[in-house]
Amino acid sequence: xxLWNRLMCTSRRRSPWLxxxxxxxxxxxxxxxxxxLTPRYDAEQLGVRLEGSxxxxxxxxxxxxxxxxAVQAIKTVYGQVCGPKAVVAIGSCPATTNVFIDSRTLExxxxxxIPVDVFVPGCPPRPDAIVLGVAKAxxxxxxxxxxxxxxxxxxxxxxxxxxxxxxxxxxxxxxxxAAAASEVQP
Amino acid sequence: xxxxxxxxxxxxxxxxxxxxxxxxxxxWVERKAVALMQGRIGPPFMQPFFDFIKLLGKTTPQRSxxxxxxxxxxxxxxxxAAAGAVGLLPVLPSSGGFExxxxxxxxxxxxxxxxxxxxxxxxxxIFGEIGSAREAVLSVSYNVVFLLxxxxxxxxxxxxxxxxxxxLPASPLQILGIAAILVCLPAKLHLNPFSLPxxxxxxxxxxxxxxxxxxxxxxxxxxxxxxxxxxxxxxxLAAPHLTTWWLAALVFVVLSFAVVLLLxxxxxxxxxxxxxxxxxxxxxxxxxxxxxxxxxxxxMRFRS
Numbered sequence: 001x002x003l004w005n006r007l008m009c010t011s012r013r014r015s016p017w018l019x020x021x022x023x024x025x026x027x028x029x030x031x032x033x034x035x036x037l038t039p040r041y042d043a044e045q046l047g048v049r050l051e052g053s054x055x056x057x058x059x060x061x062x063x064x065x066x067x068x069x070a071v072q073a074i075k076t077v078y079g080q081v082c083g084p085k086a087v088v089a090i091g092s093c094p095a096t097t098n099v100f101i102d103s104r105t106l107e108x109x110x111x112x113x114i115p116v117d118v119f120v121p122g123c124p125p126r127p128d129a130i131v132l133g134v135a136k137a138x139x140x141x142x143x144x145x146x147x148x149x150x151x152x153x154x155x156x157x158x159x160x161x162x163x164x165x166x167x168x169x170x171x172x173x174x175x176x177x178a179a180a181a182s183e184v185q186p
Numbered sequence: 187x188x189x190x191x192x193x194x195x196x197x198x199x200x201x202x203x204x205x206x207x208x209x210x211x212x213x214w215v216e217r218k219a220v221a222l223m224q225g226r227i228g229p230p231f232m233q234p235f236f237d238f239i240k241l242l243g244k245t246t247p248q249r250s251x252x253x254x255x256x257x258x259x260x261x262x263x264x265x266x267a268a269a270g271a272v273g274l275l276p277v278l279p280s281s282g283g284f285e286x287x288x289x290x291x292x293x294x295x296x297x298x299x300x301x302x303x304x305x306x307x308x309x310x311x312i313f314g315e316i317g318s319a320r321e322a323v324l325s326v327s328y329n330v331v332f333l334l335x336x337x338x339x340x341x342x343x344x345x346x347x348x349x350x351x352x353x354l355p356a357s358p359l360q361i362l363g364i365a366a367i368l369v370c371l372p373a374k375l376h377l378n379p380f381s382l383p384x385x386x387x388x389x390x391x392x393x394x395x396x397x398x399x400x401x402x403x404x405x406x407x408x409x410x411x412x413x414x415x416x417x418x419x420x421x422x423l424a425a426p427h428l429t430t431w432w433l434a435a436l437v438f439v440v441l442s443f444a445v446v447l448l449l450x451x452x453x454x455x456x457x458x459x460x461x462x463x464x465x466x467x468x469x470x471x472x473x474x475x476x477x478x479x480x481x482x483x484x485x486m487r488f489r490s
Binding site for chain 1: 226236386
């Protein structure tokens with residue numbers, strides 16, 4: 001890797017700009033995402049900036065269990081984020097649809113529609129878990145852009161989520177749920 | 187001013203070689219000052235530099251036709267205008283200059299905001315159009331005071347040479363003019379309480395909503411260069427006349443830094459006003475500055 005590529009990799013890792021999208025969330029995770037920018041957690045130390053436009057963003061933060069109405073909006077916004085990009089699923093809802101599982105108004109979990117890089121489970125997750133998830137997503141994004149590698153989804157451990165994440169990995173649960181859902185539907 | 191000094195001023199000091207790092211530094215100082223005033227730690231020192239490099243490496247959406255070409259053109263025009271404005275500042279003693287360079291400086295300072303207005307409309311985003319309309323209204327409002335303040339200082343000296351204005355002895359008129367310019371700077375730099383055009387989260391990002399990647403990097407850079415030019419204008423007007431070049435450069439940097447801190451403190455301490463309140467503020471409350479400045483300039487002309 002030459003100097004310019006190394007500089008670009010560092011810059012991508014240290015300047016993650018977020019776009020926050022709610023796909024039918026109860027607002028619990030949204031509040032925690034905003035809380036991670038407050039003085040107590042201060043995600044701006046990592047270069048995080050919450051952007052108003054998806055065009056400016058590197059990392060798409062999605063909360064909520066993906067309602068039927070939100071599917072097309074999610075795909076549109078995912079397309080509007082310019083590459084290289086990463087997706088962080090915040091909360092248990094986008095990972096597994098949580099307590100709303102099997103609801104007929106839902107089209108979740110999220111990774112049925114767009115590729116997800118980091119799952120931050122919890123109902124809601126703590127702000128420090130969200131900050132960790134964003135930092136991991138930035139690292140994944142930088143590495144993927146540099147090496148063109150496919151990176152498996154990551155789960156942020158250390159969260160106190162007892163409902164659907166006993167093994168500490170919502171990603172596995174999400175994958176199994178997706179498989180189950182595809183079996184049921186024709 | 188011959189070609190060599192002109193190129194040196196444009197490219198080295200106070201031009202690009204100084205102004206681009208200074209732009210990143212001022213952007214960092216603004217973010218850091220706001221963070222410290224809110225009780226946070228704030229972004230690391232290299233943050234604006236990393237943001238710039240990262241934006242250069244991002245892809246841009248496919249755009250075709252004249253609108254796509256214009257969307258690529260406006261940020262470049264804004265950057266070159268702002269860089270030219272910085273290059274014109276008479277920082278060093280006996281740096282030359284020409285008759286009427288003040289008018290060129292004012293035009294170049296105005297060009298980035300014209301570009302922002304055009305950029306919002308050519309992006310054809312509804313949020314961009316709202317932001318551009320706000321920028322246009324705002325620029326009509328604050329420019330009355332801004333231009334009258336500078337023109338009254340120039341009129342009292344019978345010249346449009348920047349160097350003559352920079353070497354002005356301290357007078358009540360000069361203090362009045364600098365105060366009027368300082369009142370206009372938050373609107374010119376889109377800071378709170380007048381951050382209306384790019385009102386974050388309210389109208390997404392205003393005129394910048396559709397811009398991505400390198401274009402957005404150029405907008406960030408032009409914003410930083412506007413910081414350097416606008417604070418530098420105040421610094422050159424306020425600086426005492428010094429004959430040593432390094433002392434003059436040092437005083438320029440320190441005064442610019444002080445203005446940046448002042449504006450950041452104001453931005454952190456205030457919330458965004460509505461557009462009608464802002465327009466009323468500039469037309470009703472600060473016009474008194476302009477009237478006072480222009481009348482004292484006329485008085486000085488009659489006395490001399």
